[in-house]
Amino acid sequence: MAQQERVVLNRSKYFMATALLSAQRSEDPNTQVGACIVNQEENIVGIGYNRMPNGCDGKLPWERESEEWLDNKYPYVCHAELNAIVNKTSADVKGCAIYVTLFPCNECAKLIIQAGIKDVIYLSDKYHGDKKTIASKKMLNTANINVKQFQSGEEDITITFTVGEMADTNAP
Numbered sequence: 001m002a003q004q005e006r007v008v009l010n011r012s013k014y015f016m017a018t019a020l021l022s023a024q025r026s027e028d029p030n031t032q033v034g035a036c037i038v039n040q041e042e043n044i045v046g047i048g049y050n051r052m053p054n055g056c057d058g059k060l061p062w063e064r065e066s067e068e069w070l071d072n073k074y075p076y077v078c079h080a081e082l083n084a085i086v087n088k089t090s091a092d093v094k095g096c097a098i099y100v101t102l103f104p105c106n107e108c109a110k111l112i113i114q115a116g117i118k119d120v121i122y123l124s125d126k127y128h129g130d131k132k133t134i135a136s137k138k139m140l141n142t143a144n145i146n147v148k149q150f151q152s153g154e155e156d157i158t159i160t161f162t163v164g165e166m167a168d169t170n171a172p
């Protein structure tokens with residue numbers, strides 16, 4: 001039987017990978033976003049992705065360019081950061097870090113600040129020129145939140161559901 005390569009993820013790669021995996025749950029056809037909140041003991045205390053409010057799946061539009069504002073996703077979709085915060089498994093998220101696959105918008109920046117999150121690690125900054133992103137950066141900076149872009153520095157990771165033999169690390 002083929003041996004699986006033994007992979008040990010470093011801390012930040014594990015948390016960003018968790019955010020990325022969560023993003024893959026999103027039904028947004030244009031931008032899937034994932035967020036993973038980590039406490040000071042390095043435990044995950046919240047995960048979320050952009051989705052419609054509870055009970056609204058399949059009943060609200062995913063359009064983004066309809067002339068009628070109400071026919072677009074924007075008034076309805078709950079952002080990944082919001083879902084990660086409201087889904088928290090701890091009493092609060094004060095002093096936590098949030099790993100996000102997209103730079104948080106201005107509304108999420110407000111949530112992050114008010115929730116007491118101290119570190120933001122993001123992957124994509126694809127909307128860096130947008131006013132929402134500029135306002136977000138202004139708020140996060142003013143509130144002394146540590147913001148940094150994730151640098152993987154390594155290859156992608158692969159998740160396989162095939163259970164093979166683990167590599168024998170004691171082999172000569």
Ligand SMILES: O=c1ccn([C@H]2C[C@H](O)[C@@H](COP(=O)(O)O)O2)c(=O)[nH]1
Pocket residue numbers: 028030031032033049050051064073077078079080081102103104105106108
């Ligand atoms: O801070 C953010 C900003 C955006 N999102 C979500 C909201 C939408 O579902 C998409 C953005 O859609 P576009 O088609 O790229 O405009 O991303 C989020 O979760 N968090």
Ligand SMILES: [Zn+2]
Pocket residue numbers: 079080081104105106107108109
């Ligand atoms: Zn947002």
